[in-house]
Amino acid sequence: MTTVIAHDTPPTLSHGRATEAAISIQHLTKRFPVHRGWKQTLRHPLRGDSTTALHQITCDIRRAEFFGLLGPNGAGKTTLFKILATLILPDHGTARVEGCDVVRDADGVRRVLAPVIADERSLYWRLSAHENLRLFAVLHGVRPQMLNRRVTELLEVVRLGEAGAKPAGAFSSGMKQRLLIARALIAAPKVLLLDEPTRSLDPISARDFRAFLRVEIAGRQGCTVLLATHNTEEALQLCDRVAILNRGKFVATGAPAALKEQFGDERYRLWARGADPTALASLAERGVVRGHPLVGERGPEGWSVVELDVPGGAPRVAQILQFLVGRGVAVARCERVDLSLADLIERVLQRA
C-alpha cells in the first residue's frame, strides 16, 4: 500500500479559516470523578476527587483529512472520541463537528458524524448483516425507498455482499469489523471516528483493512476520519496528520514526516573503538548530546556501536567526532538513524 505523506501544515488552523474545519476543538477539558471505596466515602462523604482526562485541548481537523490520535493507554483518546460522538459531555471548552456544537446541537452532530464502536458485541449477532445495516439505516432516517439499495451497496463496499444473509454472530473478527464500518457509513457521514479498528485483526486482514480505509473511506467516500490507534505504523500509513496525546494534553501535532523532522533527525550511530566512558559522559554533561549515549556490546575486534541523540544535527556531529578523535577514540563509521514512529512517540512523550 502506498504511504501517503501529506503536505506539511500548521497544527491548528487560524480562527479566520475555522469554516474549513470539519472538527474544531477549543480548550476542551474533561474531568471524571474518581471512584472511591466505602471507607473513603464514609470518611469524606462530600469530597469529590476527580482525575483530568482532557486538559485544554485545542485542534482543528480539516475536511477529508485522515487524522491520527496516538498515545499511551489513558491518554484521553477515547474520552475525546466520546465527546465528539455526544456520548460524554465536556466540562469546559467547545467542540464543533461540521459547525454543530456537541453540547448545544447534539442531534446535528449525530447527523453528520458516525463513531465506529469497535466492540463486536455492539452488533446484533442473531441478525443477518443485512438486517443489522437495515436497522441502523432506519435509525439514521434513510428513506425507505433507498434503504435496500443503500444496504446492498454498502455490503459490497465492505466486501460482505455474499455474506449479507448470514447472522453477524457467524462472522470472523475481520468481517465483523467491516460490518461495523458499514454500519457507521450507512447514513453517509461526513466525519468518521475509528477507535483502534484493527485491534482484533490478524496482520494480513489488518493490512487489507488499512488499504480499504485509505482507498474507499478517505478516497472515494471523502470522509474526514479521526483514527485512534496504538499502532504507529498504521498511523504513519494512513494519516495526513497525527497528534500525540499524553495525560489529556496534545504534546505534538503535525504530519508524520514533519514530526520525524522535528523530533527524529538527530539520532546518530557510531562504530567506535576505545571509546572512553568518561568522554561520552562529558558530552552529555556539556549538553552536546541529549541524554546518555547508548553503548552497545564490544565486538571481537573491539568495535562497539554508540548511539547519540544530537540536538543541532550534522554540524554538531562533526564537532563531536573531532572531540572523540582528539580523545583517542577510533571512529570507523557514522550514520544518521531513521527513527521508527514508535521511537518517535516515546521520545516525544519523554520530552513532554
Next chain:
Amino acid sequence: MRADGLTALSYRLQTISMLGGLVVTIVPLYFVARALQPVMTRAIATEGQQYFGFLVVGIIAFFLLTTSVSALPDAIRAGITRGTLEALLATPTPLPVLFIGMIGFPLLWTIVRGAIMLVSAWVLGAHVAWDRGVPALGILVLIAVAHLPFAILSASVIIAFKAAGPFSQGVLTVSALLGGVYYPTHVIPAWLHAISAVLPLTYGLRALRRTLLERASFGTVAPDVAILAGFALVLLAVSLLAFSWALRYARRAGTLAQY
C-alpha cells in the same frame, strides 16, 4: 421493533415453549376458578360474574403490566452490557422513538400471548364479549402506557447508578396483591384501600373486565379510563424528566456504557 422481533423469534425452542406453556397454564386456572366460583359470585357481580373469565382477564393484564414495567429496563441493561446502547444513542433518532422501538416488540408479543390465552379460555367456556374487543384493546394499551413510567424510572436508575431500582419489582408486587388481579379490590381490608386507589391497574382492570366480560359501554367505564389516562400523563412527564436527568448525569460522568 423488527430487529427485536427477528432476534426473539430466532430462539425457536423458547418461542414454541412460551406459546405451548400458555395453553397448559389455562387448564389448571379453569379448574381452580370452577372450584372457587360459588365463593366469588357475589364479589365479582359487577365484573363479569364468572370467576374463570375474571381470573384470565386479570392475568392477561398482569402479563402486559409485567412487560410494560420490565421490558425497557431489561433492554437498557442488555444494551449497556452488549454495547448496543451507545450505538443507538449515537444515532439521530429521538429518545422517545428509541424507547418505543425497545419496548414495541415485547408489548406486541405479550398482546399476542394474551389473545391466545383469551381464545383458549373462551374454548374452555369463559364468557368473552368479542364485539367489545377493540375498546378492550385500547384499555389494555392504556394500562401498558400508564405503567411505562415505572419502567422509565427504573431505566433511569440503571443508567445513572448501574443497578436496578425498586420501581419494577415494587410496582409488580403491589399491583399483583392490591390491583385486583386475582380478586376484586373491594374485598381487601379497608386500610389497604388507599394503596389500591393509587394503583393504575385498579382502574385499568375494572374498566377492562366491565368492557370485555360485561359488555359495558364506553360511558360506563369512562371515569376509570380517565383516571388511568391521568396517571399515564402525569407519570410519563415525571419519568421522562428523570430519564433526561439520568442520561445527562451518565454523560457527564462518562458512565453511559459502564455496567
